[in-house]
Each structure stands twice: as C-alpha cells, then as structure tokens.
Amino acid sequence: MKVVETLFPVFFMVFLGLVSRSKNWISWDQKEGAKKIVFGILFPALIFHVIFVSDLSINLLKQIVFLDVAWIIVYLIGKILSRFVGERYRSLAPFLLMTCEGGNVALPLYISLVGSAYALNIVTFDVAGIIINFGLVPILVSRQVNSGQSAKGLLKNIFTNSFVLAVLLGILANLIGLHGILESIGLATLYGNTMTAVLAPITGIILFTLGHDLKVDLSTLKSLFSLMVIRLVLCGLIIGGFYLVFPGLMADPYFKIAVFLYFMCPTGFPVPLQLSALCDGKDQESFMSAFISVYMLITLVAYTLITVFK
Secondary structure, three states: OHHHHHHHHHHHHHHHHHHHHHOOOOOHHHHHHHHHHHHHHHHHHHHHHHHHHOOOOHHHHHHHHHHHHHHHHHHHHHHHHHHHOOHHHOOOHHHHOOOOOHHHHHHHHHHHHHOHHHOHHHHHHHHHHHHHHHHHHHHHHHHHHOOOOOHHHHHHHHHOOHHHHHHHHHHHHHHOOHHHHHHHOOOHHHHHHHHHHHHHHHHHHHHHHHHHHOOOOHHHHHHHHHHHHHHHHHHHHHHHHHHHHOHHHHOOHHHHHHHHHHOOOOOOOOHHHHOHHHOOOHHHHHHHHHHHHHHHHHHHHHHHHHHHHO
16 A cells, blocks of 8 residues: 555556646646746756755765766666667667656655655765756766757856756765754754755656656557666666675674665656757657656566565
8 A cells, every 4th residue: 555655646646647638738838837837936946955954974975976986877878878778869868767756756765665764875876966956967968969068168168057056065064064063053943944846846747747748659569668778787786785885784684674675666757858958859758758658667567576575
C-alpha cells in the first residue's frame, strides 16, 4: 500500500498533464510558460535551500565526490554509447543517463522501507545529483548550444546561470553558518516557512509538464529500450563501485537498501527542463518524458524485490 500511496500522486499529475494536452486545456505555449517559472525562479531556490541546510560532513562529502565523479564517467561513456539510441536522440542520451530522481521517488519509497531516521542516505546522493544537474549540465548544454562562442562568453554564461549561482551561494552560506545566524536572530522559522511556500509547487508543475510532453511514438521504442538497458548497466556499475569504495557502509543493510533503490530510480525529473535548449522538436521532448515514465516500471520492480528480500 505504501508504494501506491507514494507513486499514485506522481502518476496522477503526469496523467493530468497528458489529458490537458489531449483536451487542449493547456496549450503548448502555456506549458512552456509554466516551465519557465520553475526553471528560472523556483529551481534555483530549491538548489540553494538543499545545499544550504545540508550537513556537509567529511564522510558525506566523500560520498558526494565519489558519486559526482561516477556521474561524469557515466556521461562520458554515454557519449560513446549514444549511437545505439539513434541519431535523433543522440545529443540527449548522455544527459538522460545521469542522476536519479531522489526527492519524489527514491526518498518516499526508502522511508516506507526503513523509516525517516535513515533518510540522510538518500539526501546525500541527491545533493550529488543536484551538483551535476545544476552545476555541470548547464555548462555542458551551454557549450553545445553556443559551440562557436568565445571562452570568455562561455564563462560569463556559466557563472551568470541561475543554477550555478544557486550552487555557489548555497555552499558559501552553508560554510559560513548562515543558518545558525538566522536561528540566533529568530529568523529561521521565517526562512523555513518562506521556502516551504516557494518550493511547494515545483513537483506538481514538473510532473504536469512531463505528462503534457508525454507521447510514446512506437517508432521510438527501440531507442527507449536501448537507452534503458545502457542506464541499467551503468547504474549497476555505480552500485558495484560503492562496494569497492565504501565496503564498510555497504555492510549496513539500511545503507545498502538506499544504494540499490536509488540507482533503480528514473532520471531526475528536472532533466527534461534542463535540456530544452537542445531540443529542436516536440518529439524529442516527448522522448525524454516517455523515457522517465517508462523507467518508473523498473523502479516498481526493484522496490518490490527489495521489499521481498530485505
């Protein structure tokens, strides 16, 4: 029942977006406007907040560095293997191999298995994903879109990017202990309530736009299947990497469950928004939405197996 309680709202919002497109309740331009709100305002606030309130201990930093290096290797391998996905989706494939959806899928499923006391395991992985998603990806996308741009112009675009700024400011605020300062002057609750209001619409809008973009073309099934197999293999290698680099942690059953569940989750929901600049047709956006939605089936199978054999 827990898995239904967790995933039903996800699929409902995707379904609502799908129906809204088919009934023409929300036009393509209106949907793109909603994306801009999330992409330009709400996501940077989310990135800042997650990094700002995280406990950046040495042990957690080691996990974050390991995982970020792993995702970069996945991207590089993805560049090589993307030829198996088809030319139309080749530029998108390496990005769809990176990151996992933690906050909306892995975290609630994990909590349903082991309780909220161990939630930091998933959150740590997600911080690494956030750094990739909103630090590295904007740089790579900007480089592809502006291939003829000067190095100075590219650097300017990178360091004026709202996501990169959010990452840098979040790290700075964390290191100087700004949260403790807010608590000492009685503003921590005000900050928390404000961020709750700012961040609340994000998940719903993302899932709605994913549903609005979702249109599975039978001609893309081969590309979808190929990309799913590549992602499964590469995420399996990351799991193996945890056994090699963190054998002590993997001996902890709660941590091991976090690793296996997290890396069987779909690509992070924000990725399609990040890659909009690389798309020159609606079919490419539909492909990304279809890939994430279909991959949820793998997550359900993994969750069921973990529940049975844990």
